[in-house]
Structures are given as C-alpha cells and as structure tokens.
Amino acid sequence: MSAASVGYARLQGRSRRLELDPVLLLAAGGLLAIGLVMVTSASISVADRTLGDPFFYLERQLLYTGVGITAATLAINIPTSLWERCSFVLLLVAFIGLVLVLVPGVGHEVNGSRRWIRFGLISFQVSELARVLLLMYLASYVVRRQAELRESLNGFLKPLALLLGAAGLLLAEPDFGAATVLVATGLGLLFLAGVKLRHFFALVVLAAGGMAILAVTSAYRMQRLVAFLDPWADPFNSGFQLTQSLIAIGRGELTGVGLGASVQKLFYLPEAHTDFVFAVLAEELGLMGVVALLALYIVLAGRAFQVARLAAAAGLAYQAFVAAAFGIWLGLQTSINIGVNMGILPTKGLTLPLLSYGGSSLLVTLGWLGIVMRIYHEASVSGRSAVLKRERRS
Secondary structure, three states: OOHHHHHHHHHHHHHOOOOOOHHHHHHHHHHHHHHHHHHHHHHHHHHHHHHOOOOHHHHHHHHHHHHHHHHHHHHHOOOHHHHHHOHHHHHHHHHHHHHHOOOEOOEEEEOOEEEEEEEOOEEEEHHHHHHHHHHHHHHHHHHHOHHHHHHOHHHHHHHHHHHHHHHHHHHHOOOHHHHHHHHHHHHHHHHHOOOOHHHHHHHHHHHHHHHHHHHHHOHHHHHHHHHHHOHHHOOOOOOHHHHHHHHHHHHHOOOOOOOOOOOOOOOOOOOOOOOOHHHHHHHHHHHHHHHHHHHHHHHHHHHHHHHHHHHHHOOOHHHHHHHHHHHHHHHHHHHHHHHHHOOOOOOOOOOOOOOOOOHHHHHHHHHHHHHHHHHHHHHHHHHHHHHHHHHHHO
C-alpha cells in the first residue's frame, strides 16, 4: 500500500472524529467565564434588593449558558450543507418571526418595545435568531449569484432589499441598534462577495443617510443623540446612563477598584448587568482588565476570519461566508456596545456578546459559534483530503 493510501485511510478514520478549533474554544470559554463573573458582580445588589435572591441573575445566566452549549453541540454535529440547502426556509422563518413579534397578543412588550415572544415563563428576542438566519441565507445567495453580484447593480439591490425589509421590521419594534448591526453586517458580507466598489460605497452612503434621517426624525432617538453629544448638560435625566458609565470607567484607572467593589453598580448605573456590564468590568478590573477582554474579542473575531479563509481554501464558499459573517457581526456589535459605554456612540440597547446578561443573545451566539466550529471541522477534513488526493494522483 502506498504512503498516500495509508494517509488517506488514516484520514478516513480521523474524519469520523470532530476537529475542534482550540483557539475558538479557549477564546469563547474565556469570555463566557468572565461574563459569568461580571454578571454576578454587576447584578448581586439589585437582585438582592428587588428579588430577594442575590444570585438570581447568575443562576439564570448559568441556565442560559447550559442551553447555549447544548445548542452549540447540536450545531457542531449538523453538516453545514443542510443549512445551505434550507437557506430559503431559514429566510422565511426569519421574516415570519419578525412579523409575529409585532402582532398584539403574540409579541411581548417591555419598556415600549415589542421585541420578545413569550413561551411560558421564558421570553425570546426574535431579532437575535432572525439576524443569523438572514445572514445564512445571504451567504447562500452570494455563492449562487456571485457573478451577478459582481457584474450588475441589480444583483446587489436584491439582497439589499431583503436587508432593508428586515431592518424596517426591526425599526417597527423599535430596535434601531439591531437594524443597524444587521444592515452593516450584511453590507460587509456583500463587500467580501466582490460587489463593484462604486455600487457598494454609493449604497453605503445612502444607507447611512437613511439611518441618520431616522435618528433625527424620532423624538426619543433625537433625545439620545443630544444626550450623547453632551451628557453632562442633563446628568440626572437624559444623560444619566452615560455619565454614570463614564464615572465607572474613570474610577477603574489602571488596575481597578477590585472585583465586586464597584460603586456605580449600586443602583447608580442602570442596566449594569446587561447593556453596561463593560463599564462595571472597567471599574472593577481597570485598564488591564479591559485590555485582556478586548484581546479575547480580537482573537475570537480574528479566528472566525481564519476559519473563513480555511473554508475558502478548501473550496467551501458558503461555509466561508457564514464564518466571515460571524466575525463581522462580533466585531461590529462588540465595538458598538463598548463605544456606547465609553460615550463614543449614542446609547443603543445592544448586548456585549457572551458577556451581558440575556438568554436570547447568549443562546444564539453560542449556537452560531457551534456552526463556525462545524465549518472548521469540515474545512480541515476537506483540506487534508484534497492534499492526499493530489498525492495519490502523483
């Protein structure tokens, strides 16, 4: 038996085992661990006062983490070709979900926003899942219509219309932040697919202009924008969240005030365990903790792009675009959340991936990570198989 045949036989035996990327696992595991610690620290006082159980949010987050890891395990074991074949069904499910959440009696309203569907005692934020399903369909579209995308404006306008339709439904909830992230991630994916630069930049300008118009024509969005520009003008009303977040970050200095010793989380900083968990981390762990956190996010997003490159090299175009979409989304949403906490961007209700408290976000993010892990497995096996086949032919 030739060396190539022996190698191929060994490959067949190994391919039955899942190839898991240790870098993805370690980075995601590190962020999850930090998230559990920071959710506990940020919520312990408010949970004790309002619910009588200081560890209420930790227990719920642990439950969400367990369900999310289960979802990731299932996703790792599902061939990505199945997602590609069912891409149109995924698109329908995404739009049906976004419509259903707006139906009175079906969608659950909290603080004036109708973003959730309740299943007994559990609420699920539909936009979290819809975003992933839409981007998976978009990945399928750019593979099937890549020539049309590169050659004509019409090929670019079709997927853009889908993105804007979904964004319109998100704005009706209203969820301006989720709409912005979805459109930006979708445009990033279309850019990677090779659309003409003049078409891309023209529509980016139009999309940015449209978002700006929506921001200034809505009273509550305009109030957030004014507060963002000068939060200290009204620090006890419209600028309260941002000023408290900036105070927390400033108190952290180099090494922080110590884990659990945050003052701002003690009923000063609203949503300390959800949208503003980064501010609590900066206060308690300081600049050194922030740098470590950012390093983990950079590694995770960068590794997703490496998996995309590995898949592209193995001839798995759809899988490459799905992995790239995860990297784009992770980088965007992380940057926006941290930018809001630091006063660089207007306040938006976006979670910090894998860190903020929230079942829908954590479940969907871990499930999507499972798909990226599956892509790594398939790309690794396909790449080695191609090498061995070339060796056999030679």
